[in-house]
Amino acid sequence: MRFDLDLPAWKWPFYVMRHPFEGYDDLRWKKGYNMKVAWVIVIAFFIVSVASAQLTGFLFNKTYVKVFNVIPYFSSSVILFLTWVVGNWSLCTLFDGEGTMKNIFCVSAYALLPYLFSQVIVIIASNFLLRTESGFISFFQYLGMVWSIVLMISAMKTVHQYSIPKTLAAMFFTIVAMAIILFLAVLLLTLFQQVFVFGYSVYTELMYRFSI
């Protein structure tokens, strides 16, 4: 651990990216959490996922671009990330996790950075490469993904002060919790829609009654 670090807030994500194992310890020690920087990364995550659908070269693009709808991209990036944070927080507070919601949000966002970089490289390279050279594309894709996952494990371990097996278990059950949250959200939406339809039909019925 380096005690002489004195980084501005925006440099922390890059620092933890380059130091996957001790970077988060330094971050925790120096309290380098910054919500603004984290939000910028999350928004960038959303922009990159849209760009990946729109700007990837024709040879590698598998998106149905005839009808473009931004909502699925929003929900598969920002909403998914928020669900991860909420699910992780609600699970780990029950199991002696030390991280607050803000901490979890920041470290998770910082862990996304290698993935974003690899996606940008992939988008640019896909406009210059041929189909036979697709190995480069998948190499960068996997590299970014694995790096981000390693960072995420490190982040979870440090922010909650867990052992490695407990971290992995917590991450697995976070995914389960995310599924439950999304299920309940969809259920809630449908039920509220039905309540709304019921209320609206009562309203129209009353209007018919009293309009005579």
Added chain:
Amino acid sequence: MSILKKIAAAALSAVVSLTALSAVASADEPYTGYNYDWWGDPIPSQNGFVVDRVVNGSDMGLDLYDYSDRSKSMQTQLKDLAEPSDIFIDQKFGVFYVVDSKNNRLIITNEDFSPDATSVIEELHYGSEYPEEKSPIKKTTFKNPQGVYVRTDNDGNTLIFVADYDNNRVVMFTPDKEIKMEYVRPSKDVFDEDKTFNPKKVIVDSAFNVYVIVPSVTQGAVQFSEDGRCNGFYGANRVEATAEVIAQSFWKLIYSREQIIAMRRSVAISIANLDIDDEGFIYTVTENKTSDTDVLKKLNPAGTNIFINLGYSDYTYGDYATRYYKGVNYASAITDVDVDSEGNIYLLDFATGRVFQYTDECDLLFIFGTKGFKNSQGTQKGTFRSVSAVETYKGKVYVVDNIKNSITVFRQTEFGAIVQKAIKLFNEGLYDEAKAPWEEVLRRDANYWLAYIGLGNAYLNQNDYGTAMNYFYRTSRAGYNRAFKSFRIEFIRANFTWMLIIVLVIIVGLIVLSYVRKTLSKKKAAKKGGTE
């Protein structure tokens, strides 16, 4: 005033004649031509084929009853077509053979279906080489014949093969109604005793091997040699990898032998129909609504499917998506295949009554024909009730309907002819000559995606890679890849100096920057040291 009136009259007549013209143009087919775009969505297209005429029995002079001649009863008179199930056209002589299944006869006619040229074969007799019990006097008839194939032997004699469904045989005879050979049920060491032997369709290859489709057989077509010996099976379909099949292969690892025997066996779907092209390749189709494995196969003599799309994925034939509309599930069920002399493949869809025309490389060209709605019952020209066979002759397409008891003749439209001409030039490698017809196609139908590929290839051939890429964009990944490869090389060659300069400038800039930073931080440190 009179001038005004004249102008008004002229304008009016112009409008009237224009509307009359458009009325002529719109009094067309009961179906809308469509095609599939890059994403597999159906998009409207111009018709490649329109109805030329609909032929039924009376056109061929088949249901004429001579009331003056009381000596003949109604039964002995020629009857109308009843459930015709197959048609074969001898391309060399222009002779048409129609199987009239319910009347147990074979009708021979010509291109015009004229009564003078139409004759009927109902009875056959055995040739002199047959033994006593099948003496030359002994006659035999068809019983629910289902398929016909005609070819000439090495001496130039015409030989007719009829799949005689309920007589359990394929019979080969001359136009003089003399039986030369019967292909009957093979011995039980080749053919399972429990299975029925009802030949449905028949074709013959250049080596005089006879391929017979028997619906009860799932191992492919039954293959006979010229002398009537069964050689085995040819061109079996694969078993579709459904979830059940995969699960079964898992349970087979665990189960005992008795349990495995008790399991439901998953077998391939039997072949519905086949055809043979001029080069001797055999095409088979499978009629099944739920499976898309091996719908169309082009088999080489070894029985291997060569339409495998370079192993990336299987081609899609018929309509892409299964649609559920008002209680009816619409999915293609390909019941017949025909290959014309140009190599175009025609698939007949029993479920929708449509004919799908493909190039020899499985690119969809045109879709025509339709099934009649419930109230009109396919009475309109170009609609069907139950299609059974498709054949082509001199650019015309003949579709047999076994409930309407008619043969519908489709002719190529001007648009279809232009497309056909372009493809012909394209296949001959004359990409530049094909450019004009392809451009004409796009002028008439800007959604016709094969035209973009053709033009892309034309520009690629002229080394105009940028334009070729524009044409291949969202029409062909393979073409785009090829054009882009050359484009990239050319681009790098043209701009190599600039790129090198830029890279060098960046490298030098980085070195300078790092040097400047180092000296700055040194100064800072020195300053700090100085103040302390």
